[in-house]
Structure formats: C-alpha cells, structure tokens
Amino acid sequence: MNYLEDKRLLELRFSNGMMMLPFIRYKLLCSKNQGNVISSTEVPLSKIRILYRLFSNLPHIGLKKKKLVFFSSTLFNIELENKKGTYYNSLDGYYYNLFPNDSLLIEDADDEFRWRTKNSYRAMSFIKTYLLSFSFSLSRILNKIKPIRRTDFGYILKNYPDLYTIEELGCLDYFHRIYYSLIKWLLKKIQCKCIAVNCGSYGETYAPFIKAAHDLGIRVIELQHGAITTDHLAYHADSYITQNKEFATYIPDCLCTFGEYWKQYVDWKYEIIPVGNPHLNRCIKQYTDVKVISDFLVISQPAIREYVLPFVKDLAAIYSNKKIVLRLHPRDGIDCYKEIIDKFPNISLSFSETNLYKDISQAHYVIGGYSTCLFEAMAFHKKIIIIDVPIVRKYFPADIGFWVKSAAELNLISMSNCNSVDSNNLWTNGFEERVKQMLNKYIE
Structure with missing residues (x-):
C-alpha cells in the first residue's frame, strides 16, 4: 500500500547527517490522512509554572547504572485501591518487577509537567523530560542567534507547505544535534544493554533517541500500549521505507505485543514477539x-x-x-x-x-x-x-x-x-x- 509515495524524502538530511524522514514521517501521514491528531482546548501553561514544576522535581533526575532501562510515562501510573497515594506503573512496571535489580524506570511528565508519583520504584528517574525540554529550548535560542537554512528544507517547504515553517525546521535541525548528544551521554552513563520505549515506531523525538541507542550497540524494544489496527499510521509505511536499512536504525529492533492478533497490522520488518498484557490478566x-x-x-x-x-x-x-x-x-x-x-x-x-x-x-x-x-x-x-x-x-x-x-x-x-x-x-x-x-x- 502507498502512503507517502515520495522516495525523495529518504534523501533529506539534517545538518548532522541524520535522516529527516524518521522525524517527520508520522506528522506527514497525519496531515495527509487528517487522523490520529489530538486537539486540546485547554489554556497553555505559563512558562513560570512550567519552570516551577521542573525546578521542584529536580531532585528526581538522578541515575543509576542498570542493564535494563524502561522509558515510560507518568500517565501509566495507577493508584492502588485502599492505598491512597501509592501508585504502580501499569505497563512498564510489570517488566521492571521481573528484573528489579537490573532495571531503571525513567518516566516522562504529563502534558502539564506533573508526575503522579515520585517513589513507586526503587530505581526511578525523571531525567528524560528535562533533556527533551532543554533540547527544544536551546534549539530555539540557537536558531534565533544563527538561523539554519538548508536546501533540504526547501524541498519540504515547497512540497509540504503546511507541515513546518523555515524557523521550525531550523529548530529541528539544532534539536537533533543537541538531543542525540544528550541521549548518548545518558545511555553511556547508565551503561545499559537494552532499553524499552513506548511509541518508538512513531519516530518524531524517538527517532534521534533510538538512533543514539543503536549507535552505542544497545538493543531497543517497544512495548505495545494501545490498539494497533488497520489504519494506525505509526505502524504502516511504504515498502521503500520498511526495506531501507538506514531507516531501520531509527526504529526499534523488536515490538512486544499483547497477542498474535496485532501482528497483522504492522508493516515494519522488526521482530514481533507476543508477550501478553499482564495488567489485564x-x-x-x-x-x-x-x-x-x-x-x-x-x-x-x-x-x-x-x-x-x-x-x-x-x-x-x-x-x-x-x-x-x-x-x-x-x-x-x-x-x-x-x-x-x-x-x-x-x-x-x-x-x-x-x-x-x-x-x-x-x-x-x-x-x-x-x-x-x-x-x-x-x-x-x-x-x-x-x-x-x-x-x-x-x-x-x-x-x-x-x-x-x-x-x-x-x-x-x-x-x-x-x-x-x-x-x-x-x-x-x-x-x-x-x-x-x-x-x-x-x-x-
């Protein structure tokens, strides 16, 4: 099946040589299909409140050396019945508990930069939210000081005019360099052998993230967290993309699914292993x-x-x-x-x-x-x-x-x-x- 039908996209690069398509593919598909886009009517948080919440949670960005790292979200945390204020991670927590001495859980904040729990697991950190926020903020500053203009940006602006502005593309260029370097630093510090991510097949910010892991020889697995059906854009791609060996370095090595049923709706050529849904069971x-x-x-x-x-x-x-x-x-x-x-x-x-x-x-x-x-x-x-x-x-x-x-x-x-x-x-x-x-x- 054809989705993007534009092989030229595989050739586009950021200034550090990284492919642009792994980052922009999902947004391209969403803009083309007008689906899987969540809109919000809520008033955006003020920068002061965001900074306050980030500052107040700084004590929780510490790291420990572990063989397994689970990159998750605070949104998976569920409060235990009859134990108010006590939470557990309903997805990654089950994996963590199988290897408690070898695992580190890194949870992202919610959309309002809050975490539901701060001590539900012995080895736990909030650092990824900080690295992501820092990378975006610094990229905007640097692009104002020295704007990036590349020929490859011109192709996007001409053929997909509603996708990004030239300023946004410049920021993304800086972002890739900064975030890729910070993730490599993070993974080296932890000295892990395998990482688990959610939404790894989407690309976007996970593209430079997974690329950094692969460049360090670290295995990347994705944990299914929701339904994967016939039109789930994150798991479908043109054959010229799924068969591209370089593009494969930007997506996981393996997808752990809830069951056999979901495999039929995945185009990627990575390994698919049905493991079940322990929280459901x-x-x-x-x-x-x-x-x-x-x-x-x-x-x-x-x-x-x-x-x-x-x-x-x-x-x-x-x-x-x-x-x-x-x-x-x-x-x-x-x-x-x-x-x-x-x-x-x-x-x-x-x-x-x-x-x-x-x-x-x-x-x-x-x-x-x-x-x-x-x-x-x-x-x-x-x-x-x-x-x-x-x-x-x-x-x-x-x-x-x-x-x-x-x-x-x-x-x-x-x-x-x-x-x-x-x-x-x-x-x-x-x-x-x-x-x-x-x-x-x-x-x-």
Whole structure:
C-alpha cells in the first residue's frame, strides 16, 4: 500500500547527517490522512509554572547504572485501591518487577509537567523530560542567534507547505544535534544493554533517541500500549521505507505485543514477539466477582470528542433511569464535559488514575470509538457498543461490537456482541516466561 509515495524524502538530511524522514514521517501521514491528531482546548501553561514544576522535581533526575532501562510515562501510573497515594506503573512496571535489580524506570511528565508519583520504584528517574525540554529550548535560542537554512528544507517547504515553517525546521535541525548528544551521554552513563520505549515506531523525538541507542550497540524494544489496527499510521509505511536499512536504525529492533492478533497490522520488518498484557490478566482475576453498579461505561477520546459529547447527552436523556459513567482520557480536560455533568444527574466522571479494568468490570455495556479499552472490555465479556462515525470506521475493526450512529438506535434487549475475533488471540498468556526468555539474553 502507498502512503507517502515520495522516495525523495529518504534523501533529506539534517545538518548532522541524520535522516529527516524518521522525524517527520508520522506528522506527514497525519496531515495527509487528517487522523490520529489530538486537539486540546485547554489554556497553555505559563512558562513560570512550567519552570516551577521542573525546578521542584529536580531532585528526581538522578541515575543509576542498570542493564535494563524502561522509558515510560507518568500517565501509566495507577493508584492502588485502599492505598491512597501509592501508585504502580501499569505497563512498564510489570517488566521492571521481573528484573528489579537490573532495571531503571525513567518516566516522562504529563502534558502539564506533573508526575503522579515520585517513589513507586526503587530505581526511578525523571531525567528524560528535562533533556527533551532543554533540547527544544536551546534549539530555539540557537536558531534565533544563527538561523539554519538548508536546501533540504526547501524541498519540504515547497512540497509540504503546511507541515513546518523555515524557523521550525531550523529548530529541528539544532534539536537533533543537541538531543542525540544528550541521549548518548545518558545511555553511556547508565551503561545499559537494552532499553524499552513506548511509541518508538512513531519516530518524531524517538527517532534521534533510538538512533543514539543503536549507535552505542544497545538493543531497543517497544512495548505495545494501545490498539494497533488497520489504519494506525505509526505502524504502516511504504515498502521503500520498511526495506531501507538506514531507516531501520531509527526504529526499534523488536515490538512486544499483547497477542498474535496485532501482528497483522504492522508493516515494519522488526521482530514481533507476543508477550501478553499482564495488567489485564491480573485485573481479570481481581475483578472476577465484582458487582455491576453502572449501566453504561463511555470511553472518551479527545480525537472524537465532538461525537462522544452528543452521544452521551442523548444516552442520558433517553435512559434517564440508567447510570452512566464517562471515563476521561488522560489528555481530556474536565471543562469540556462540565455542561453535561451539570445537566444530567445520571452521568458521573471517572479519571485515568482509577483502574480502567475496575470501571469496565462494574459496567454492563461499554461504549466508545476506537479505543483499546473496547478490546480490553471483550476480555471481561462485556457487550461492546461502537459509535458509528467515519473516523471510527477508519480505525476500528468492523467485526467487533454493536455499531450505532446514535443512542436512539440502541435496542438493549436484542443487542448482541457481534464479535468474530477470539479474545485469546488478542491477549496472550504466559507473560512472565515469555519476557524472561526474551530479556535474559540481553542482561547476562
């Protein structure tokens, strides 16, 4: 399948010789397809507040020498039930716990430069956020002092005029040099043998990051954190890109997936190893006998908020005697939903700090667009309702769930799951054995 259809992009370089395409490919695809873009209506943080939050967390940028490093996000942290203020990382934490003496967890801040927890793991650091922020800030300063103008920039500006300005390209050029050097320094200091990343296949800031690791001979694995489907732009690429050996140095060596099902939607030629979803498996056991207390759980997504909001309004009005829980995405703003919360007493909010699987297990029906949560709800044998709009049709398999264009179309009595996908194919068992077998050879 053709996506970019422009082989000239492989030849474009930043001034340090690094390829431009690994950084800009995902943005190119998004601009072409008008998908996978999350917009926010929230007011940007002031620079003073950002600096304050970064300064107050400086004590947590320390490093330890470890064989395994997990680059994660604070957004994966979930608060333990009955232990307020105690968190665990619902993705990388399970890998970390298999090798506690050999692992370092480096967590990024959220979009507002906050961390949910500061001491959930013995070897933990926040340093990557600082290196990234420093690299962007310094690149802007240097480009103002000495602007970079390259012939390769002209090609982008002429053929993709809405992608970047000449100033932005100059900043990216400086950014690559600075960030690449800082990441190499970081990895040398840790002396690791293998790193795990999320979103490594996207490129962007992970492109120079992964390139630095490979130049040091460090193995890079990506951990699946969400659904990978037929139109997930990060995992699809033209054959002239996937077969390019130099481009391969900017993406991971291996992708660890939740199950066999997801492999079919990945074009990259790296190794794909199904290891399972340990957090899901743990919670299935934990919430097996939980009582259903809500009728509908609606999974919000910022990218389809314009469809979710009217659907929820109609749902609350039509089923005024039913309890509806609206679970917000980590990047959702509460203000966007204030109106419906105030208007409909049968709607309540749930936030990402609450265990997702607890919300799923306590609901009878799960409603959403193309979120991974809908696949996960299948493991709990819940009835899935899909909001039928074009962007969801594009990103979610048509053979899963009961599709409706509006809440008025729901017929709860006759509704069936309509799933033709085996849940066991989505979620592989034997996580501990599979991961130990994979990683032991890198740390011995």
